[in-house]
Amino acid sequence: MRTTATWTSALAVALFRPHECAPAEPGTQMAPIEAVALAATDLPERVAIELLPGADTGAAALDTADIIVSGGRGLRSADELDLVRDLADALGGTVGVSLPLVDMGWAPRAMQVGQTGTVVSPRLYIACGISGQIQHKIGIEKSGLIVAINTDKDAPIMSFCDLGIVGDLRTLLPKLAAEVRAARTA
Numbered sequence: 359m360r361t362t363a364t365w366t367s368a369l370a371v372a373l374f375r376p377h378e379c380a381p382a383e384p385g386t387q388m389a390p391i392e393a394v395a396l397a398a399t400d401l402p403e404r405v406a407i408e409l410l411p412g413a414d415t416g417a418a419a420l421d422t423a424d425i426i427v428s429g430g431r432g433l434r435s436a437d438e439l440d441l442v443r444d445l446a447d448a449l450g451g452t453v454g455v456s457l458p459l460v461d462m463g464w465a466p467r468a469m470q471v472g473q474t475g476t477v478v479s480p481r482l483y484i485a486c487g488i489s490g491q492i493q494h495k496i497g498i499e500k501s502g503l504i505v506a507i508n509t510d511k512d513a514p515i516m517s518f519c520d521l522g523i524v525g526d527l528r529t530l531l532p533k534l535a536a537e538v539r540a541a542r543t544a
């Protein structure tokens with residue numbers, strides 16, 4: 359995607375969501391980057407940047423993760439996130455969550471995957487107890503392989519995942535984690 363933008367103020371800021379566009383091929387003609395010295399008086403006003411709770415929790419960076427295992431409202435309690443964490447650990451991956459888990463205070467905002475969380479593009483994304491509503495889908499559709507574990511064969515995610523497993527995450531996650539560990543030590 360290409361676009362042309364113009365700023366009318368002295369201070370111009372452009373923000374890009376990670377993974378929204380592919381990096382330019384090496385050797386591509388790029389626009390020149392020019393450093394402009396700004397005096398403090400050139401700025402329209404001072405801006406206070408506030409670090410929101412959960413933004414510095416140390417949650418591994420989702421936007422660069424190679425493998426992500428995410429939990430959704432199919433989990434019955436915050437403690438059940440350990441099932442998700444255990445599979446992520448076995449795979450050497452990172453844990454993500456859907457928005458409701460953040461809203462319920464079970465996980466920090468930094469772990470939220472989706473349109474208003476982090477847009478991710480791992481090689482493998484495993485969604486556990488996540489229905490696949492559009493706002494979550496937008497955040498994961500650039501993943502290499504999407505695996506869904508859901509008790510509902512008609513959940514929206516089953517229509518766009520690469521591998522859909524119909525079953526209870528409470529039964530499947532410990533088994534999967536054990537299988538992965540066994541395969542890794544074999």
Ligand SMILES: Cc1cc2nc3c(=O)[nH]c(=O)nc-3n(C[C@H](O)[C@H](O)[C@H](O)COP(=O)(O)OP(=O)(O)OC[C@H]3O[C@@H](n4cnc5c(N)ncnc54)[C@H](O)[C@@H]3O)c2cc1C
Pocket residue numbers: 429430431432433455456457458470471472473474475476486487488489490491492493494497507508509510513525526527528
């Ligand atoms: C403006 C806006 C922005 C939003 N941004 C985001 C966002 O960035 N990220 C995001 O995730 N959401 C976002 N949402 C919310 C989104 O619309 C959905 O509500 C949310 O993604 C649903 O989360 P969920 O799939 O975990 O829960 P649910 O939709 O409730 O799905 C739970 C799933 O778990 C399954 N399940 C239940 N029990 C089990 C079990 N034992 N084993 C396996 N599966 C089970 C169910 O069949 C169901 O499919 C946004 C909404 C709005 C309006």
